[in-house]
Amino acid sequence: MNEKRRITLADLVKINEYLFEIPASFRSDMRVPARVYMTATMFDEINEDTSLQQLVNITTLPGIKKHALAMPDIHQGYGFPIGGVAATAIDHGGVISPGGIGYDINCGVRLLVANTPSSQVLPLIEKLATALYNAVPSGVGRGGIHRYTPEDLTVILQHGAKALVERGYGNEQDLLFCEEGGSMDGANPDLISDRARHRAHDQLGTLGSGNHFLEIQVVEKIYDDAVARIFGLEIDMVTVMIHCGSRGLGHQVCTDFVRNMDNAIEQFGFSLPDRELACAPCTSAQGRDYYAAMVAAANFAWANRHMIGHMVRKAWQEVMGSNATLHTLYDVSHNIGKQEKHLIEGKRMNLMVHRKGATRAFGPHSPELPERYASVGQPVLIPGTMGTSSYVLVGAADGLEQSFGSSCHGAGRRMSRTKAKAMIKGKELRKHLQKLGITVRCDSESGLAEEAPRAYKDIDQVVEVVHGAGLAYKVARMRPIAVIKG
Amino acid sequence: MDGSFELVAHTADVKLRVKGSSYRSLFVQMVRGMSHYLCANAIATIESESTCMILPVLRNTHESGRDATALVVNFLSEVLYLCDRYNEVYWYVTVNNCTQQSISATLYGISTAGRNVQDIKAVTFHDLILEESATGWIAEVLFDI
Numbered sequence: 329m330n331e332k333r334r335i336t337l338a339d340l341v342k343i344n345e346y347l348f349e350i351p352a353s354f355r356s357d358m359r360v361p362a363r364v365y366m367t368a369t370m371f372d373e374i375n376e377d378t379s380l381q382q383l384v385n386i387t388t389l390p391g392i393k394k395h396a397l398a399m400p401d402i403h404q405g406y407g408f409p410i411g412g413v414a415a416t417a418i419d420h421g422g423v424i425s426p427g428g429i430g431y432d433i434n435c436g437v438r439l440l441v442a443n444t445p446s447s448q449v450l451p452l453i454e455k456l457a458t459a460l461y462n463a464v465p466s467g468v469g470r471g472g473i474h475r476y477t478p479e480d481l482t483v484i485l486q487h488g489a490k491a492l493v494e495r496g497y498g499n500e501q502d503l504l505f506c507e508e509g510g511s512m513d514g515a516n517p518d519l520i521s522d523r524a525r526h527r528a529h530d531q532l533g534t535l536g537s538g539n540h541f542l543e544i545q546v547v548e549k550i551y552d553d554a555v556a557r558i559f560g561l562e563i564d565m566v567t568v569m570i571h572c573g574s575r576g577l578g579h580q581v582c583t584d585f586v587r588n589m590d591n592a593i594e595q596f597g598f599s600l601p602d603r604e605l606a607c608a609p610c611t612s613a614q615g616r617d618y619y620a621a622m623v624a625a626a627n628f629a630w631a632n633r634h635m636i637g638h639m640v641r642k643a644w645q646e647v648m649g650s651n652a653t654l655h656t657l658y659d660v661s662h663n664i665g666k667q668e669k670h671l672i673e674g675k676r677m678n679l680m681v682h683r684k685g686a687t688r689a690f691g692p693h694s695p696e697l698p699e700r701y702a703s704v705g706q707p708v709l710i711p712g713t714m715g716t717s718s719y720v721l722v723g724a725a726d727g728l729e730q731s732f733g734s735s736c737h738g739a740g741r742r743m744s745r746t747k748a749k750a751m752i753k754g755k756e757l758r759k760h761l762q763k764l765g766i767t768v769r770c771d772s773e774s775g776l777a778e779e780a781p782r783a784y785k786d787i788d789q790v791v792e793v794v795h796g797a798g799l800a801y802k803v804a805r806m807r808p809i810a811v812i813k814g
Numbered sequence: 815m816d817g818s819f820e821l822v823a824h825t826a827d828v829k830l831r832v833k834g835s836s837y838r839s840l841f842v843q844m845v846r847g848m849s850h851y852l853c854a855n856a857i858a859t860i861e862s863e864s865t866c867m868i869l870p871v872l873r874n875t876h877e878s879g880r881d882a883t884a885l886v887v888n889f890l891s892e893v894l895y896l897c898d899r900y901n902e903v904y905w906y907v908t909v910n911n912c913t914q915q916s917i918s919a920t921l922y923g924i925s926t927a928g929r930n931v932q933d934i935k936a937v938t939f940h941d942l943i944l945e946e947s948a949t950g951w952i953a954e955v956l957f958d959i
Contacts, residue, residue, distance in 0.1 A: 377825045379825075403825045403826055404824065404825040404826060404827075405826060405827070405940075405958075406827065406938040406939075406940030406941075406956055406958060407938070407940055410826055427938075427940075430958075431935040431936040431958045432935060467930075467931070468852075468931035468932065468933045469901045469926060469927065469931050523895055523899070526899050527895070527898055527899060536933065537932070537933045538933050538935075538959060576898050579935040579936050579958075580895065582936060583891050583936050583937070586938075586939070587884070587887070587888060587891075590880070590884060590939065591880055591884075602939070602940055602941075603883070603939035603940075603942070604938050604939040604940040606939070741825050741826045742825070743825075744823035744824055744825055744826075744828075745823075745826075745828065745959070746821065746822075746823035746824075746828070747823055771930065772930055775932075
């Protein structure tokens with residue numbers, strides 16, 4: 329039924345220079361084709377692990393529509409590959425799968441823009457990096473400085489970043505320029521287990537570890553002057569990028585519901601090629617409960633990035649002075665499930681769009697966008713690595729039809745952490761980055777080595793595919809000048 | 815308990831490969847492998863002491879699963895929760911009862927406070943292997959990190 333034969337380039341049909349398709353005839357259990365955004369030269373690297381097999385597995389999900397998609401930063405995950413997108417028909421038997429969203433629910437990126445040019449920031453970069461490192465707890469086991477009661481946590485789970493603005497952290501503009509306004513409807517905090525709550529008890533305003541980071545950057549290239557102006561970006565401006573998610577709370581929510589759905593899988597009569605794809609119909613009690621819990625975890629993640637943004641601003645002003653400001657350009661999620669309406673065979677259909685390691689990238693005139701960005705499209709924030717550039721793109725009008733309005737989420741790993749640690753020494757990497765003009769604050773040399781630029785794909789190539797395919801267009805490129813990691 | 819564990823490279827995550835002379839010892843080695851990944855430094859401290867060392871932390875755990883595969887995921891998820899919640903790792907494990915669908919065990923370990931700890935987000939079903947071999951049992955479990 330689901331024979332797992334190796335995929336070769338000959339199995340793929342070239343749609344255009346940036347898009348290839350694995351036809352639904354490739355495996356007998358596929359319900360729709362699988363499409364991969366890449367160039368032919370990227371295939372061998374992508375096919376080194378099992379990510380394309382995982383992509384094919386997604387096409388077997390009940391109720392999946394149109395095609396399963398892989399972004400050019402695709403790499404092997406569990407259940408879904410990282411960089412995977414799939415949409416299921418909510419009202420026609422479509423499923424929701426926690427493994428299609430990931431354990432770090434609403435892991436995402438927030439970008440702040442400084443009103444101080446790089447010429448004034450660079451002389452103080454060491455002080456700034458230290459101030460940010462001290463202000464924002466990072467690493468495993470380092471709790472946040474903000475104390476909150478279980479009742480406070482319930483409000484945060486229900487209302488996300490909005491709850492923090494009401495308590496004096498951040499401002500309304502932060503909410504305006506955030507996907508879902510930082511507060512997604514449909515949360516049910518009652519479905520968050522005591523374990524998940526315990527894990528969250530001191531984690532608001534914490535970065536965590538792994539690939540999460542804070543980065544100070546300088547805008548070094550503008551590709552589209554008109555859009556950059558609307559986004560408020562100019563050459564030599566300074567930005568601060570925040571990358572993190574829902575911490576232990578999100579991990580526990582996903583663990584709880586994978587278990588719940590795995591237990592119920594026989595009840596629904598599904599036959600899945602991977603138990604990590606455990607799922608339930610969106611309209612079932614299990615599906616509805618998971619969605620409501622996932623939304624609550626997503627709200628916690630938005631509150632987390634919002635609180636970190638607040639702490640970054642305080643630290644920034646302590647070094648740069650009280651007139652120095654940081655405003656939010658945008659905040660995007662890249663691990664989430666969303667109820668969205670899309671055209672399927674000419675009809676608007678209610679879909680559950682799973683984006684796991686993929687960013688929403690809505691084009692111009694999307695009702696979800698703030699007025700300021702409505703004429704150009706949604707900012708799409710693509711972090712690179714600690715030694716390479718990051719990008720701001722803008723969602724393309726054509727993206728809705730092509731990719732359910734989705735784009736890549738980063739460079740994408742190409743090397744295992746084990747291999748990276750064996751090949752790269754943290755101390756040497758720190759020196760190398762220093763030579764490139766990048767200040768590093770990170771307690772763990774091995775953690776630094778794991779996240780070395782060489783462990784990732786070429787971000788420029790990944791972004792070029794997204795741009796060339798017309799999913800999102802390049803607006804600005806930023807180079808890192810300081811990296812803060814757990 | 816006889817057995818061994820090793821951590822195997824994976825593009826974005828980490829795979830734990832475990833061998834046990836018995837089904838019970840497999841669970842012991844899985845706890846050890848997870849703890850070693852989370853905080854090798856704490857495990858080195860335990861190993862450097864006498865094997866009779868009384869570890870200060872004790873946790874009792876009971877888990878179930880609809881089959882042995884689910885039991886592995888649920889048991890390790892519970893151990894991970896305890897590690898994360900209390901900032902601890904465990905090295906000595908007494909398996910009190912163990913079937914294909916349930917396990918009760920006592921975990922002995924130490925605090926990881928002040929030490930460099932690695933993160934494991936979750937224990938996954940993906941490509942999970944659980945097999946009886948000629949010499950005992952083997953398992954492979956992928957951790958999302």
